[in-house]
Amino acid sequence: MSNAAMGRAQREPAEGDIVREQAVLFRLTDRLYRANGLGEIYDAALNAICDALGSSRASILRFDSHGVMSFVAWRSLSEEYREAVNGHTPWTRGEHNAEPIFVEDIRLSGESRQLIDTVLGEGIEALAFIPLASSHELIGKFMVYYPAPHRFADRERELALTIARQLGFAIERKRAETTAARLSALVESSDDAIIATDTDGIVTDWNSGAERLYSYGRKEMIGRPLMLLIPPDRQNEEREILARIRNGEHVD
Numbered sequence: 001m002s003n004a005a006m007g008r009a010q011r012e013p014a015e016g017d018i019v020r021e022q023a024v025l026f027r028l029t030d031r032l033y034r035a036n037g038l039g040e041i042y043d044a045a046l047n048a049i050c051d052a053l054g055s056s057r058a059s060i061l062r063f064d065s066h067g068v069m070s071f072v073a074w075r076s077l078s079e080e081y082r083e084a085v086n087g088h089t090p091w092t093r094g095e096h097n098a099e100p101i102f103v104e105d106i107r108l109s110g111e112s113r114q115l116i117d118t119v120l121g122e123g124i125e126a127l128a129f130i131p132l133a134s135s136h137e138l139i140g141k142f143m144v145y146y147p148a149p150h151r152f153a154d155r156e157r158e159l160a161l162t163i164a165r166q167l168g169f170a171i172e173r174k175r176a177e178t179t180a181a182r183l184s185a186l187v188e189s190s191d192d193a194i195i196a197t198d199t200d201g202i203v204t205d206w207n208s209g210a211e212r213l214y215s216y217g218r219k220e221m222i223g224r225p226l227m228l229l230i231p232p233d234r235q236n237e238e239r240e241i242l243a244r245i246r247n248g249e250h251v252d
Contacts, residue, residue: 021159024052028163032170041174042073045142045167050075052159053144057124060132060167062140063093069140077145081122088115090129095138098131100160105149126150130164134172142167199246201226201238 031044042060049058059074059082069089071082091098103109104126106119119127126146132139142164187194187205193213196205203226206218214221214229221228230238244251 017155021052021155024048025159025162025166028166032166035170035174038072038171038174041167041170045163045170046073046075048163049142049144049160052163053128053156055144055146057145058143059145060140060142061089062132062171063138067093072140078122081118084118085115089141091131091138091141093138098133098138100131100157100164101129102152102157103127103129104151123147128152128160130160132164132168132171134168134175139168139171195221195226197226199242201242 025048028044028048031047032041035041035044045060046058050056057076059077060072061069062072064070068087070086071077074082090101106116106125106127109116111119119125122145124145125148128144130142130144132141144160187207190207191209193210194205194207195203195210197203203221203224206216206221208218210221211217227235227238241251
């Protein structure tokens, strides 16, 4: 085999790894975009973590309402193990610059003897803690596990962080969608007239209370100026209010 051929043979596995990693990230992006709930988001992320990082075991943990880091999704972890390590986290909820932690051999980690024995008892010898963050806070972590000591290559570390960013963004987006849906339901069920406009005074939302009060249906008012409801002799007041809002002023 010529030197050139040998060089190509040595490069092919690396090139193949890059193609495989790109395919994993593409599938993750596609599945996160199509996900209908957190369960589908977690499932897509666990698939990507295992495929990209070459492991059959992974987990996702989130801070619960009490600030405890708890399991929300996992692959191939026993109930006993999850109960034993639930709540363990290297970071606090308010931490803004959490860094990933790669443990190449749990025996050398410096953790307590009890925790090391628990991890080894599950057949885990190496693991990684990867923080999950929204745009303004730490929301959890994902973990990947190996049955033997494992040296994390730079490429694996980069992949882990890429998956974490996508997962964090997907969780934040789903949380925002849920909050928006809840607020929309509250507005719609209110007996009070609630109207939303843009900064030009064009109606963007109109609830059933507004329909009852003003006798205009939602379809009649969405996209039309709020000025239709204001007597001609008071329309200057509305223009002044909108001008103040556009200037960033507070209006009672």
